[in-house]
Amino acid sequence: MVDQRVGAVVITWNRREEALTSLGRLLTLPERPHVVLVDNGSGDGIAQAVTAASPEDAHPRLAVVTARILTEPGGHDDPIVEELRDSPVPGPSWLPGPVLGSFLAGASVVRREVASLEASQAGSHARRYVS
Template identity: 30%
Template sequence: MNDRVTVVVATRNRRDRLFETLPEHRAPVILVDNASTDGGPDAISSAFPAVEVVRLGENRGAAARNEGVRRAGTPYVAFADDDSYWTDGSLARAAALLDAHPRLGLLTARVLIGPGGRPDPVSTAQAAAPLGTAPGAPGPTVLGFLSCAVVVRREAFLRVGGFEPRLFVYGEEELLAMDLAADGWWLCYEPSLVVRHFPLPEGRDRSARRRIEARNRLLTALLRRPPAVVARTLAATYRESLPSLWDVARGLPWALRHRRPLPPDIEAAYAGVTHPS
């Protein structure tokens, strides 16, 4: 059992999946339940007494992970979804890398999907290392990640405020990546760390997901990107999801109050990834 890393799992109404994945974890687990109605918290507490179950009174989406990080007593925290787990040895390697590199704020792993272990396209893109590797860093620089496949330095995560509650779910990772990079932390991809992910077939409202994703992209641009990027994102949102514009309009005063543009070097890196010359 790894004593340097805590695994934080946020869940809602996925009791059956948790019974499949929780036995695979090789570190202490904090399960943060987003007000489930399927009896999951009680069932998990009974079946897995070593798991710390945190019951929230409301669904906080991705920001539920913040509560797990606050409660963790280890210097590093790994995130997992209720349908994923870290392979044996990955968390020990992650802790060793974080111990050896004090500027390292986040490590993201290679993700293998389903029983056949198909590489996730995000991992394939990260392995191509479009941003290169910072001098002294343990792996290629990344400016984005999948939440189920990262280990964070607890100090760094808490210092930047964790996941923004207003974004709820879908695309919440981008703002956190920006804030960690702006705070001076390295974010790196390390393919020797492996996460197995077993997502269920798509059964949720795809139109609702597209609306939230478009809203979050525009809100994130308003919070951190220069006016030209905001304008491009606004135009794309108009084409993709008009209802998203209404959602953003309601949150516009909040976004403008919390606007904090990225430092020039970080903005240049983002611009190079999203609009390469």
């Protein structure tokens, strides 16, 4: 049973075996969560190992993923969640969620290569993008 409410982001750096073990366990959960692996430029072959095991990249042009932010007590959405989720900015059809007008550094994962590529193609100043 796939539960669309469940997802996992694994962030790793030079922890190939631990990351592969975590991915294996996450992919066998009955909820079948959507799993995203973020590698911070490891030199231990994790990117190659994951690519060999699962060569698909569902969204190769996706540059930023922002988490849903819950506040306590009660686990309610932070007020920024609605603003980010209900963005009025139209996006391309391949985008898996809303276009972000901004993002929160502590709740977002950025793919550097795509962000840099998009900045150069758009003619934007490089200092506006994470490097």
